[in-house]
Amino acid sequence: MSSVIELLKSHRSIRKFTDQAIPPELFKDIVQAGQAAATSSFLQGATIVRVTEAEKRQKIAELAGGQAYVASAAEFMVLCADLKRAGNYCAQYGKSFEGDYTEQFIIATVDVALMAQNMVTAAESEGLGICYIGGIRNNPGPVSELLELPKGVYPVFGLCLGYPDQDPEVKPRLPVNVILKQEVYNEEGDQTAIAEYDERIREYYRTRSGGGHGISWSEQVSTLLAEKSRPHMKGFLEGQGFKFR
């Protein structure tokens, strides 16, 4: 196994950081490593808004559901799907903008995620810790106002970077055979494998530092899908120009 594969397998989210700043050259390297990820149709449909102002950080921390590390991490940024930058050129080349299809929403969203995951790997390879902040989608409108995001741009998630001040365990993932299918989608054996995995996750929550709720994977994730999850997202996105045509 390469050391890179070991690095990837050792990922865990960090929610407590030291005060140590990230050197500017390293920060730039991390962003450029992000940019080097594949991008669909060469769109480069991701934009990063780096937030350093303490008051703005504090507001976003609250808007994200009270996540203090948004304010305290060495770096916090919002990763945005951006169809505006490319869309600006439609008029210049005498074309009309048609970038509000579901497909283009997917392309830009995937571009952001690929870039972000490269940034995460780059950061972790230098001893930094990271935490994705999906919680900004609790209040995407106010977050977008704070960052002055124009139409054609939406905040997909935030990202905290900093030097770790904690050392949590790696959280076990589903057995490979459950997520890897051969030739066709087939659920044979999944229920048994997931039942065993559920036990491992209960144990993980029971024993990890900080204690835990002892809830299984299947119970947790079924809750997510039994919720009207962030039902404001559709209207918010349409307002930003993503029309899901």
Place this chain on the structure above:
Amino acid sequence: MSSVIELLKSHRSIRKFTDQAIPPELFKDIVQAGQAAATSSFLQGATIVRVTEAEKRQKIAELAGGQAYVASAAEFMVLCADLKRAGNYCAQYGKSFEGDYTEQFIIATVDVALMAQNMVTAAESEGLGICYIGGIRNNPGPVSELLELPKGVYPVFGLCLGYPDQDPEVKPRLPVNVILKQEVYNEEGDQTAIAEYDERIREYYRTRSGGGHGISWSEQVSTLLAEKSRPHMKGFLEGQGFKFR
């Protein structure tokens, strides 16, 4: 700069592969490195369908717009956003399934992309080359039928893996200052920077092996956004149960 950052920055898509197979243990490591990526709300909403049957590979190559390397790469798989696996447990815990909101679509799609990019980094760290195949969204219905994808599952993109039989250049990315904003979204200076970048891209296409069309970045991407891009996606996704509520 860490060797990992150098590795990330050296990415380019590979579209010509040798016959060499990928050792099964390495393939499994690559998948597990993918699984180790962050996952929103612990959903683990990504499923891989690995395709080895030659005839099926050939069909998917055609459905993706005639991309021969889909058939010839050592490994080809389709990465799917999967709300079914978790959704199965709603009934078991006495809850009704509400997993058809735009938010849950985003969560699962991002999960797939984060996993995929970790797989790509793992693969490239072992000397493999990769190519994402967004072209499967040309014909998502027929691809889903071939793979027997049930409701709650959709194919986000394909991924080819194999040992490279070509050595293309790295494609220059937008200047960092264009994609990295400070505090707010601000386009100051972008037009000038993009004009210079456009020249670099024209030059890249003119000089790269295989020749090229000499088209600028802005012209290329404005074309993408002036198209009714894969207008079937919305209807296809709704049919798979992603209702964009």
